[in-house]
Amino acid sequence: MIKQTNDGILVNIKIVPNSSKDDIVLEDEFVKVKITAQPIEGKANKALIEFLSKKFKIPKTSIEIVKGETNKEKTLLFKTTDVEKQNLIISSLTKG
Numbered sequence: 001m002i003k004q005t006n007d008g009i010l011v012n013i014k015i016v017p018n019s020s021k022d023d024i025v026l027e028d029e030f031v032k033v034k035i036t037a038q039p040i041e042g043k044a045n046k047a048l049i050e051f052l053s054k055k056f057k058i059p060k061t062s063i064e065i066v067k068g069e070t071n072k073e074k075t076l077l078f079k080t081t082d083v084e085k086q087n088l089i090i091s092s093l094t095k096g
Contacts, residue, residue, distance in 0.1 A: 001029070001030060001031065002031075002090055002093060002094065004086065004090075005077075007077060007079055008062075008077055008078045008079040008080050008081065008086070009077070009078040009080070009086055009089055009090065010066070010075060010076070010077055011031060011075070011076045011077075011078065011089075011093060012030050012031070012073070012074070012075050013030060013031045013032070013033050013073075013074050013075075013076060014027070014030050014031070014032045014033070014072055014073050014074075015032075015033050015035060015039075015044060015045075015048055015072050015073075015074060016032055016033070016034045016035065016072070017035050017037060017038055017039040017044040018036070018037075018038055018039075019034035019035055019036055020034075020036070021034065021036060022034060022035055022036055022047070022051045024055070024092070024093065026093075026094070026095075030073070031093050033048060033051070033052070035047045035048050035051060045065060045069065048065075048074075049063045049065075052076070052078075055092070056078070056085065056088060056089050056092065057085075058078065058080060058085060061079075062078060062079045062080055063076060063077070063078055063079070064076065064077045064079060
C-alpha cells in the first residue's frame with residue numbers, strides 16, 4: 001500500500017470520481033480518495049493531484065501518477081526526500 005523509496009513515497013490508491021466532496025477514506029486493502037471531478041479528459045486525475053497537493057502542502061509537480069493513468073486504481077509517487085513531509089503523508093494516509 002505505502003512504500004518508501006529513494007525518490008519518495010509510492011502509494012496505491014483507488015480514486016472515486018463524481019463524489020460529493022474531496023476526501024480520503026481508509027480501506028483495509030488500499031487508500032480510497034474521493035474526488036468531485038468527473039473522469040473525463042483527465043479532470044479527475046488533475047483534481048486528485050490538486051487535492052493531495054493542498055492537503056499535504058507540497059507542489060503539484062511533486063506528485064506523479066506512475067501507474068493507472070486511465071484506471072481507478074493508481075500508484076502515486078510523492079517526490080519528496082523531506083523526512084517530515086514523508087512522515088506527514090504516511091501518517092495521514094494510514095490514520096486518516
